[in-house]
Amino acid sequence: MRKGKSVAAKAIEGESNDDEAGLTATTKKLLADYNLKYPIFQAAPGGQDLAIAVAQSGGMGAVALSFDSPDYAFKVVNRMINATNGNFYGNYVLSVPPKSLDRALEAGCPIIQFSWGIPGQGVVNKVRHGGAKLGIQVSSNLGAKKALSFDPDFLICQGIEAGGHVQGTSSLLESIEGILELAGPVPVLAAGGIANGKDIRQVVSAGAAGAVLGTRFMATKESDAHDDYKRELIAANGNSTVYTICFDKEPTFASGTWDSAHRVLRNSTFQEWEAAGCPLSGSRPGENDVVATHPVYGETLRYETMSPVTGHEGSLEAMALYAGEGVGKVKDLPSAGDLLERLWKEFKATR
Ligand SMILES: Cc1cc2nc3c(=O)[nH]c(=O)nc-3n(C[C@H](O)[C@H](O)[C@H](O)COP(=O)(O)O)c2cc1C
Incomplete structure (x- = not known):
């Protein structure tokens, strides 16, 4: 977790830190x-x-x-x-x-x-x-x-x-x-x-x-995360994540995109997009590649927001591998x- 100003615990009447776990x-x-x-x-x-x-x-x-x-x-x-x-x-x-x-x-x-x-x-x-x-x-x-x-x-x-x-x-x-x-x-x-x-x-x-x-x-x-995704999480270190708008395709939305930033592992999709100069949607490398399939969820295109769950098959490493900054502690x-x-x-x- 990032360091920040330490905040005093909420002052609640009767607060005590004296039990075994030191709970507020x-x-x-x-x-x-x-x-x-x-x-x-x-x-x-x-x-x-x-x-x-x-x-x-x-x-x-x-x-x-x-x-x-x-x-x-x-x-x-x-x-x-x-x-x-x-x-x-x-x-x-x-x-x-x-x-x-x-x-x-x-x-x-x-x-x-x-x-x-x-x-x-x-x-x-x-x-x-x-x-x-x-x-x-x-x-x-x-x-x-x-x-x-x-x-x-x-x-x-x-x-x-x-x-x-x-x-x-x-x-x-x-x-x-x-x-x-x-x-x-x-x-x-x-x-x-x-x-x-x-x-x-x-x-x-x-x-x-x-x-x-x-x-x-x-x-x-x-x-229910796919085993490959679990392995990627365990292999990652503290610098493995990036906060990015790289993954934005959301076929279930009427607009087809989810305009949000997300934190993911720096996988091959992100690295190739970054190496290409982070081009806008429509000009991204491999934009229409099918990177994975699932018996229920169907095909997943590169840049889709879906992360791999049990049942996915294909290049799962190229999917959105959501991970927080604490991932380096997941071993x-x-x-x-x-x-x-x-x-x-x-x-x-x-x-
Ligand atoms: C794989 C994954 C899927 C997530 N899906 C949702 C979601 O459906 N709804 C939601 O409110 N937050 C979702 N989040 C965000 C979490 O609610 C939460 O804010 C976040 O995981 C906390 O950070 P951490 O991953 O570093 O523990 C998701 C996070 C991950 C890692």
Whole structure:
């Protein structure tokens, strides 16, 4: 994680750091409110098996529902509810309308979390009437103010260190400072570049209630990331990622592009594009190459935003290999449960 100004932990009355793990009152409250053993949230990607394993092990599981049909989202949430007594959330990126939200709520999704946009009042009302808790990802004071006007149950602050489509434009520790001040008693979780227990301690010491980990959970046994992608993550070092607009094709969008920066591994597609002078869309090397195929998702063209999951075949190294700046600390492929235990041990050892 990038170094930033150290922020004093939130001053909450009765705060105590005297138990074994040295938890702040903010974190203790998060654990109690969400029935968690660890103040660790899985980020949206990774699939249902990972989400179940995380939730069963005492972390917060997550399922990405943005692109699911309403009926499929209903099934996913149902499966989660039947498979675990632990907690989980359904994630929607608001670059597309949350078309499966009604059915996810009907199935009993306990928490809905939005990124890439602030939901409108109508969507917030749906979440509330559906009985779910509400989480919103932000990356700036302005976004936090708007999100807080909807009285969310928690915020996630995403820093530019994050893997995948990156909403944040400044470092996590820089952006979280103002957001914590604005949030007051609303818990704020930190996301971006967090890959070990020491990183989690750093953000909790800065005042975050907990941490959200994406890249680290992709390299677990249960994650649905393709084995080749997992190997690339494990082989990467701290300088392997780049924040770029190189990957932008999104065939499921009406516009055909997803205009966002993202953090990925510097793979062959990126390197060839960079060597060609970073030309604009339409003039990029190998623009229409089919780099991979999948029995369900079909063909993936070079520069598409899809990352490799189980079932993909082809030149998977050339696909968008999302990875956060913490990827250099990812050196193995544990089960999600073992990973959570290890993160917690490292957290406790760092005071
Ligand atoms: C493979 C991958 C896919 C992602 N997909 C989503 C997504 O569907 N929705 C979302 O809100 N964030 C998504 N993200 C971003 C994560 O929510 C989170 O902000 C990020 O992973 C945190 O940084 P880290 O990867 O360094 O831990 C994705 C990240 C990765 C690595």
